[in-house]
Amino acid sequence: MYANYHTHTYRCNHARGSEREYIERAIAQGVCVLGFSDHVPYPFPGGHESHFRMKCAEIGEYMSTLQALKEEYADRIEIHIGFEAEYYPLYHQRLLEFLEPYPYEYLILGQHMVGNEIDAPVYCGGKVSADIPWQYARQVVEGLRKGDFVYLAHPDLPSNTERGEEYRAAMEWLCREVKAMDIPLEFNFLGLAEGRAYPCRDFWEIAGRVGNKVIFGCDAHDVDAVANPDTIAIAEQWMAQYGLQVVDRVILHRPTV
Ligand SMILES: [Zn+2]
Numbered sequence: 001m002y003a004n005y006h007t008h009t010y011r012c013n014h015a016r017g018s019e020r021e022y023i024e025r026a027i028a029q030g031v032c033v034l035g036f037s038d039h040v041p042y043p044f045p046g047g048h049e050s051h052f053r054m055k056c057a058e059i060g061e062y063m064s065t066l067q068a069l070k071e072e073y074a075d076r077i078e079i080h081i082g083f084e085a086e087y088y089p090l091y092h093q094r095l096l097e098f099l100e101p102y103p104y105e106y107l108i109l110g111q112h113m114v115g116n117e118i119d120a121p122v123y124c125g126g127k128v129s130a131d132i133p134w135q136y137a138r139q140v141v142e143g144l145r146k147g148d149f150v151y152l153a154h155p156d157l158p159s160n161t162e163r164g165e166e167y168r169a170a171m172e173w174l175c176r177e178v179k180a181m182d183i184p185l186e187f188n189f190l191g192l193a194e195g196r197a198y199p200c201r202d203f204w205e206i207a208g209r210v211g212n213k214v215i216f217g218c219d220a221h222d223v224d225a226v227a228n229p230d231t232i233a234i235a236e237q238w239m240a241q242y243g244l245q246v247v248d249r250v251i252l253h254r255p256t257v
């Protein structure tokens with residue numbers, strides 16, 4: 001695995017291990033580029049803090065810890081600092097303005113909920129109703145059109161549903177729109193290793209037919225998930241089966257505020 005841009009830290013309250021352990025493991029597994037992308041702190045109105053993200057007050061320490069490690073390890077591995085963020089239309093600009101002063105390098109889009117998590121949250125990773133895939137696809141495509149995200153994490157999150165005509169139509173539309181923007185789709189190793197509803201074969205069959213670019217993402221919440229060789233081997237079988245083209249790395253950029 002040449003690059004992994006999807007790595008969490010303990011600050012999100014559901015990941016374990018130190019940044020140094022993740023970095024050391026990545027080096028041991030031959031990874032050349034390691035991106036940290038913890039769940040972004042989200043400055044909601046009223047001071048609401050989500051339990052699955054770092055708190056807004058922790059961002060400075062996240063940046064300074066990773067900056068120091070990036071310099072310390074510069075001759076051994078290329079480290080990048082980013083965030084995994086949702087696209088919430090109502091609060092997106094507010095998020096970008098909050099992040100602007102910090103020297104982060106990229107955002108990946110990980111849309112865990114449609115709508116947003118404080119007004120009327122619908123979590124897409126669990127069992128969802130048949131109308132959710134279309135809602136998800138529209139929100140994700142609108143977000144990616146902003147140009148603020150370097151790739152789409154676990155694009156097939158809302159797959160624990162009846163996957164009939166509507167599901168397939170929504171996901172094919174999503175794949176075509178993302179391809180037109182030349183944005184890679186992430187093949188998510190966390191879902192694969194844990195046997196979740198994603199990665200979903202129906203989705204990746206469509207992506208293979210559409211011809212989407214794929215980037216592997218460890219979505220590491222623990223050290224053993226960093227470039228795990230068993231997971232990589234299974235992922236490569238999926239890529240071969242659906243004729244998917246994997247890219248080694250992505251071009252990083254920051255949103256323009
Ligand atoms: Zn997480």
Ligand SMILES: [Zn+2]
Pocket residue numbers: 006008084110153219
């Ligand atoms: Zn993640």
